[in-house]
Amino acid sequence: xNFFKYLIFTSLLFLFSCQDELTFNGKSEESFEKxxxxxxxxxxxxxxxxxxxxxSIFIKYKTTGETDKAKWYQVRKLMHxxxxxxxxxxxxxxxxxxNFAWMRNSAPNNEFALPKVIDTVKIEDPxxxxxxxxxxxxxxxxxxIGYDSDSDSEEDYLRIYPYFVNQSGEKITFSxxxxxxxxxxxxxxxxxxxLNADFQNSSLGEPSKLIGIRFPYKYLNSEKMxxxxxxxxxxxxxxxxxxxxxxxxxxxxxxKNKKEKSFSDEEENQVKDVIxxxxxxxxxxxxxxxFAVTRNPKWKNISAxxxxxxxxxxxxxxEIYDLEVExxxxxxxxxxxxxxxxxxxxxxxxxxEFLLELIDNKWYIVDxxxxxxxxxx
Numbered sequence: 001x002n003f004f005k006y007l008i009f010t011s012l013l014f015l016f017s018c019q020d021e022l023t024f025n026g027k028s029e030e031s032f033e034k035x036x037x038x039x040x041x042x043x044x045x046x047x048x049x050x051x052x053x054x055x056s057i058f059i060k061y062k063t064t065g066e067t068d069k070a071k072w073y074q075v076r077k078l079m080h081x082x083x084x085x086x087x088x089x090x091x092x093x094x095x096x097x098x099n100f101a102w103m104r105n106s107a108p109n110n111e112f113a114l115p116k117v118i119d120t121v122k123i124e125d126p127x128x129x130x131x132x133x134x135x136x137x138x139x140x141x142x143x144x145i146g147y148d149s150d151s152d153s154e155e156d157y158l159r160i161y162p163y164f165v166n167q168s169g170e171k172i173t174f175s176x177x178x179x180x181x182x183x184x185x186x187x188x189x190x191x192x193x194x195l196n197a198d199f200q201n202s203s204l205g206e207p208s209k210l211i212g213i214r215f216p217y218k219y220l221n222s223e224k225m226x227x228x229x230x231x232x233x234x235x236x237x238x239x240x241x242x243x244x245x246x247x248x249x250x251x252x253x254x255x256k257n258k259k260e261k262s263f264s265d266e267e268e269n270q271v272k273d274v275i276x277x278x279x280x281x282x283x284x285x286x287x288x289x290x291f292a293v294t295r296n297p298k299w300k301n302i303s304a305x306x307x308x309x310x311x312x313x314x315x316x317x318x319e320i321y322d323l324e325v326e327x328x329x330x331x332x333x334x335x336x337x338x339x340x341x342x343x344x345x346x347x348x349x350x351x352x353e354f355l356l357e358l359i360d361n362k363w364y365i366v367d368x369x370x371x372x373x374x375x376x377x
Contacts (some may be wrong), residue, residue, distance in 0.1 A: 021083055022035070022038055022039050022042065022083065022084070023035065023081050023082055023083050024036065024039065024076075024079040024080060024081070024082055024087070025080065025081075026075075026076030026077055026078075026079055026080030026081075027076075027080070029072075029076070032076050032079075039051075039084055042084075043084070046180045046182065046196075046237055047084075049237055050088065050104055051084065051087070051088075053091070053102070054087055054088060054090075054091035054104075055075060055079075057091050057094055057095060057102065058074075058075050058078055058079070058090075058091070058094065059071050059072075059075060061094050061097075061098055062074065062075070062078055062094060063075060078090075088104035089104075091104070092104065128239060130176065130177055130178075131177065131238060131239055131240075133172070133173075133174035133175070133177065134164055134172055134174050134177070134238065136166045136167070136172065137164035137165070137166060137172050137238075137243070138165065138166055138167045139164070139165050139243065139245075140162060140163070140164055140165075140234065140236055140243035140244060140245040141162070141163055141164075141165055141245050142160055142161060142162050142163075142205075142232065142234045142245040142246075142247055143160075143161040143163075143205070143207060144158060144159070144160050144161070144232055144247045144250050145158060145159050145161070145207060145212075146158040146250065146251065146252060146253070157214050157215055157216045157217055158214075158215050158217070158250075158252060159207070159210075159212035159213065159214055159215075160183055160212055160213040160214075160215065160232060160234060161204065161205045161206065161207050161212045161213075162181050162199060162204065162205050162213070162234045162236065162245060163202060163204075163205030163206075164202070164205075164243070171202070171205070172202065173202045174201065174202050175200070175201045175202070176200060176201070177199070177200055177201075178200065179198070179199040179200060179236055179237070179238065180196060180197070180198065180199060180236070180237065181195075181196070181197050181198075181199040181204075181213060181234055181235070181236050182194065182195075182196055182234070182235045182236075183195040183196075183197070183213055183215070183232065183233065183234050183235075184232075184233045184235075185215060185219075185230050185231075185232055186230060186231045186232075186233070187220075187224075187225050187226060187227065187229070187230050187231075188226040188227060190224075190226075192219065192220065192224075192225075192230065193215070193219045195213055195215060195321075197213045197319075197321070198319060198340070199236055211376060213234075214321070216322065217252060217253050217254065218324070220252060220253075220254045225254055228251055228252055228253075228254055229249045229250060229251050229252070230249075230250055230252050231246065231247070231248050231249065231250070232246065232247040232250055233245070233246045234246075263325070263327070263328035263329075267328050267333075268325045268328070270363055271325055271328065271333045271335060271356050271363050272323050272325060272335070274293050274356060274363045274364070274365065275323060275335055275337060275354055275356075275365075276320065276323070277289070277290070277293060278290050278293050278294070278354075278365060279318050279320055279337070279339055279341075280318060280320070282312045282315050282318055282341070283315065283316075283317045283318030283319070283341065285315075285316070287302070287305060287306045287312055287313070288302060290305075290312070291305045291306075293363075293364055293365060294364060294365045294366075295357070295359065295364040295365065295366050296365055296366055296367055296368065297367075298367075298368075299311070308344065314343045314344040315341050315342065315343050316342045316343075316345075317341065317342045318339055318340065318341045318342075319339060319340045319341075320337070320338075320339045321338040321339055321340065321349075322336075322337060322338040322339075323335060323336075323337050324336045324337075331357060331358035332355065332356065332357050332358070333355070333356040333357075333363070334353065334354070334355055334356075335353070335354045335356065336351070336352075336353055337350075337351070337352050337353070337354060338350070338351050338352075339352070340376065346375065347375065347376040348373055348374070348375060348376065349372075349373070349374040349375075349376055350370055350372070350373055350374075351370070351371045351372040351373075352368055352369065352370045352371065353368065353369045353370075353371060354367075354368045355367040355368065
């Protein structure tokens, strides 16, 4: 009797633990449409584009038959009961099998634009009414402000301020839009760095607010730079399509005498992955998985770690802006980070130093120190 009670309990526990993870339902066109709508409601605009690209890849490489209906049926069957992460992972696998590059985190690629077969499913974006705030936008502009220095201070950076304008050239104000700004920095045609930032409010484009999108000069490698001028491109995806703004030949400061790394790329990626896992897990409210990579005395147990005021229980989202490994030696590593988090409804920009230690062949966070906290609008 006790065994059957245990079996029922564990079955219910498994059922409830799986309810929060949305999956595609490919049993019919109607069920697929409903599941697609729910999942798209959790995605950013760029992530929605990447989902369309994944489906396009499935149609091209994983379906047979001549009719759109037949191909679409096979795609629904392929995606049935899969989460968005599983769909992206499958698309990456298909790309690898067919010898071309495609990643879920890469910039949207017109080469994989979603074919018309997707039109058989009408997907309603729950955020659509919010976009009425920018319905008169005709163009995207950027203002770039540089901060030059004669030293190699890591505080040297430039700020990029994106903003929408209407037909008369007037700035458009908006708030709480699920937009992302993708910024590319190029030198002599070569891609130097990319940044992906939230563009939820028009205040991001107001220099007086001192927010903007920050690009540290430390990313400019003097050995690779062919000149002291860069091209800056900002791309924003909306339901009406992409808006792009470009600033050509912007003069920048290039730090000199950069320190050579004393550690391998593999070591660097290992410690970076721990910090990414930690910060992203906090933002997705998976506090148990975040706590699992720590050995920090400040966080004595999962209860203290999850406390809403003194711990991370009040955090609803995070976004990493910068990660830099300072050193790795004697089984210890120091990483400087910059990331945004929303705690109890308040948006904060943090600069924090993490100390990691290699314990039983695994890297753990053993200490951390916040050096700067700034409130964001």
